[in-house]
Amino acid sequence: MPKATVKVPTPLRPLAGGASELSLEGSTVGGVIRTLADANPGLKRHLFTTEGRLRNFVTVYLNDEDIRYLERESTPVKDGDVVSIVPAVAGGSPASVRTPHREAKVRDVAPPADEPFSRDELRRYSRHLLLPEVGLAGQKRLRQSKVLLVGAGGLGAPAALYLAAAGVGELGVVDFDAVELSNLQRQVLYTTPDVGRPKLTAAKERIEALNPGTRVVAYEERFTSENALEILAPYDVVVDGTDNFPTRYLVNDASVLLGKPNVYGSIYRFEGQVSVFDAKRGPCYRCLYSEPPPPDLVPSCAEAGVLGVLPGVVGVLQATETLKLLLGRGDPLIGRLLLYDALAMSFRELKLRKNPSCVICSANPTQKGLIDYPAFCGVPSPDAAPSASTVPEVEPEELRAELDSNEPPFLVDVREPEEWAIARLPGAHLIPKGELAERVDELTGASRLVLYCRSGRRSSEATRLLLDLGFSHVRTLHGGINAWAQRVDPSLPQY
Numbered sequence: 001m002p003k004a005t006v007k008v009p010t011p012l013r014p015l016a017g018g019a020s021e022l023s024l025e026g027s028t029v030g031g032v033i034r035t036l037a038d039a040n041p042g043l044k045r046h047l048f049t050t051e052g053r054l055r056n057f058v059t060v061y062l063n064d065e066d067i068r069y070l071e072r073e074s075t076p077v078k079d080g081d082v083v084s085i086v087p088a089v090a091g092g093s094p095a096s097v098r099t100p101h102r103e104a105k106v107r108d109v110a111p112p113a114d115e116p117f118s119r120d121e122l123r124r125y126s127r128h129l130l131l132p133e134v135g136l137a138g139q140k141r142l143r144q145s146k147v148l149l150v151g152a153g154g155l156g157a158p159a160a161l162y163l164a165a166a167g168v169g170e171l172g173v174v175d176f177d178a179v180e181l182s183n184l185q186r187q188v189l190y191t192t193p194d195v196g197r198p199k200l201t202a203a204k205e206r207i208e209a210l211n212p213g214t215r216v217v218a219y220e221e222r223f224t225s226e227n228a229l230e231i232l233a234p235y236d237v238v239v240d241g242t243d244n245f246p247t248r249y250l251v252n253d254a255s256v257l258l259g260k261p262n263v264y265g266s267i268y269r270f271e272g273q274v275s276v277f278d279a280k281r282g283p284c285y286r287c288l289y290s291e292p293p294p295p296d297l298v299p300s301c302a303e304a305g306v307l308g309v310l311p312g313v314v315g316v317l318q319a320t321e322t323l324k325l326l327l328g329r330g331d332p333l334i335g336r337l338l339l340y341d342a343l344a345m346s347f348r349e350l351k352l353r354k355n356p357s358c359v360i361c362s363a364n365p366t367q368k369g370l371i372d373y374p375a376f377c378g379v380p381s382p383d384a385a386p387s388a389s390t391v392p393e394v395e396p397e398e399l400r401a402e403l404d405s406n407e408p409p410f411l412v413d414v415r416e417p418e419e420w421a422i423a424r425l426p427g428a429h430l431i432p433k434g435e436l437a438e439r440v441d442e443l444t445g446a447s448r449l450v451l452y453c454r455s456g457r458r459s460s461e462a463t464r465l466l467l468d469l470g471f472s473h474v475r476t477l478h479g480g481i482n483a484w485a486q487r488v489d490p491s492l493p494q495y
């Protein structure tokens with residue numbers, strides 16, 4: 001007889017001996033479910049009516065298909081198939097399926113050795129205390145836990161709010177930015193009056209207002225090879241909410257060297273990735289990508305938009321993994337890379353394997369310390385050596401005067417059409433940087449060229465390209481259209 005894996009949903013697990021999945025025999029889906037019910041009498045009335053039919057609020061899937069669209073209970077089962085029971089869930093309220101076994105377990109939890117929870121704390125955390133998987137003991141573990149958030153941006157903001165709400169005792173936060181208006185589309189930790197304030201000042205106020213029981217330790221500095229180990233050492237878990245590769249590698253390497261789990265999250269436009277890198281139990285980030293990509297293959301963060309809610313989803317997934325690690329509950333995303341696609345609204349999972357010759361987490365690592373890579377996305381650094389200084393520049397005021405003269409230069413906007421739609425210089429010609437090499441013919445008639453982008457970075461690279469192609473009179477607008485808007489034409493929006 002074929003054997004199928006039966007996935008038992010959380011509310012029914014107490015009635016199935018706590019198992020999340022079981023391997024059971026049966027030639028049809030109905031047969032497999034009946035085997036399950038026969039072995040666990042408490043389940044029977046939840047799954048079947050007195051007439052012996054599957055209850056209509058119990059949905060059963062065979063692999064990824066609802067059996068109602070197959071042959072229902074008579075759907076044949078092959079060896080290795082997965083049968084999932086998906087019960088209707090009202091949401092919000094505590095689990096309705098309770099058993100003496102679970103209740104006894106909650107009562108068995110030893111009272112906290114030190115400081116008991118106050119009446120207010122018991123009320124604040126009551127929805128956690130009702131969960132057998134958290135309870136008083138778990139809540140106390142959270143209160144004693146320390147989590148380091150590297151980055152208080154799109155990912156760090158929701159993670160910080162939920163970790164504080166959950167009662168994590170200490171949140172260390174590393175960030176040195178000020179709040180910008182364009183952050184508010186996704187960085188829900190900040191409010192409109194916070195614009196211009198240091199992120200950490202605003203974050204500390206907001207987190208402590210949410211939960212005075214959470215201490216916030218602010219590290220208002222760049223995370224570097226100099227300070228990474230010292231900052232991370234006191235923490236139980238690190239949440240990687242950075243927006244750039246150099247910091248990601250530092251977070252990974254410091255976590256491996258100190259033996260701390262690293263809850264990784266990243267976002268790009270409509271897609272997110274989440275994993276847990278814990279070199280003691282699985283792969284690290286370098287097992288996946290041993291080196292950062294070269295700077296010229298990385299899209300600049302400023303060029304890449306992001307759906308505002310996306311970091312919310314990914315940051316909350318990171319907070320979930322963090323709480324599971326702190327509580328020692330559930331299956332962490334170790335060795336698994338979760339891919340989230342907001343447009344398709346799909347989650348996929350890829351297996352991640354530990355690289356036996358990983359440079360940092362293998363038995364014989366070749367890398368024994370931390371490495372500072374030059375910054376090339378999001379965080380400017382003196383080491384980044386942008387080509388800007390090596391190409392001719394024009395200041396916004398000079399360009400204004402030249403455009404007003406009898407021989408104005410030919411203006412080329414190398415941004416994307418979406419940016420062109422926000423603001424542009426009068427008389428400019430749009431050629432996105434990626435199309436420039438193919439469209440140089442459009443420029444051969446011009447005697448003098450000025451290229452511009454948002455902040456001057458892309459147009460510097462484009463200027464370098466044109467100089468290399470043999471154009472002689474090419475300059476880049478220093479500071480881009482944003483500098484022009486600041487210094488020449490305040491009526492233009494900055495973005």
Ligand SMILES: [Zn+2]
Pocket residue numbers: 279283284285286287288355358359360361362
């Ligand atoms: Zn590794």
